[in-house]
Amino acid sequence: MVTKNLLQCDGCGQLASPEHIAKRLERLEWTTRYRPVHIGTLLLGAAAPSEDAEFLYSPDGAFAGEAGAVLAVAGVSASGKAADAVLAEFQRTGFLLTYVMECPLDNENVLQAELSSRIPALVARVRRSMRPKRLVPISGDLQPLTRELQVLDLGCPIVLDGDKPFAIGDAAAAEHLRQALTAASASAR
Numbered sequence: 001m002v003t004k005n006l007l008q009c010d011g012c013g014q015l016a017s018p019e020h021i022a023k024r025l026e027r028l029e030w031t032t033r034y035r036p037v038h039i040g041t042l043l044l045g046a047a048a049p050s051e052d053a054e055f056l057y058s059p060d061g062a063f064a065g066e067a068g069a070v071l072a073v074a075g076v077s078a079s080g081k082a083a084d085a086v087l088a089e090f091q092r093t094g095f096l097l098t099y100v101m102e103c104p105l106d107n108e109n110v111l112q113a114e115l116s117s118r119i120p121a122l123v124a125r126v127r128r129s130m131r132p133k134r135l136v137p138i139s140g141d142l143q144p145l146t147r148e149l150q151v152l153d154l155g156c157p158i159v160l161d162g163d164k165p166f167a168i169g170d171a172a173a174a175e176h177l178r179q180a181l182t183a184a185s186a187s188a189r
């Protein structure tokens with residue numbers, strides 16, 4: 001049996017190799033280091049990126065792709081700073097980035113089904129552990145789940161770009177999100 005060494009991964013629900021589980025724990029540890037005590041804005045991606053360079057909390061500090069877009073939305077500049085200084089600043093602003101599926105997904109064809117299956121685990125994490133002031137979906141891949149997220153009791157409001165997630169890879173959507181967050185933090189005072 002090839003499955004004998006596989007364990008169910010709590011980050012993605014897939015049957016996974018020991019290497020996969022180790023990588024999941026590493027990402028969790030990197031993230032926990034910069035988790036705010038009180039989470040203001042929980043940014044929600046679809047699935048963790050497969051490259052560490054695009055994983056925001058990776059200590060290599062490449063801040064490539066999505067990681068760079070997330071920093072820009074939070075108004076944090078990485079220029080000329082060490083990775084830990086950048087991530088500490090992101091943490092101080094009350095932001096945390098998490099994913100519906102906390103591991104990369106090899107097969108993009110099953111993304112929607114996999115994301116959907118992870119919703120109950122997400123709701124439990126948000127309600128019991130993270131308790132953010134607001135949740136902001138930041139991936140266009142979350143569009144089909146938006147209705148479902150809205151009717152679930154997450155314990156906090158969901159901030160949307162009209163009726164869609166903020167696809168922050170797009171400059172206009174990222175700007176909309178910056179404006180929405182400025183308004184939200186002003187009204188929270």
Ligand SMILES: [Zn+2]
Nearest residue numbers: 009011012103
């Ligand atoms: Zn996993």
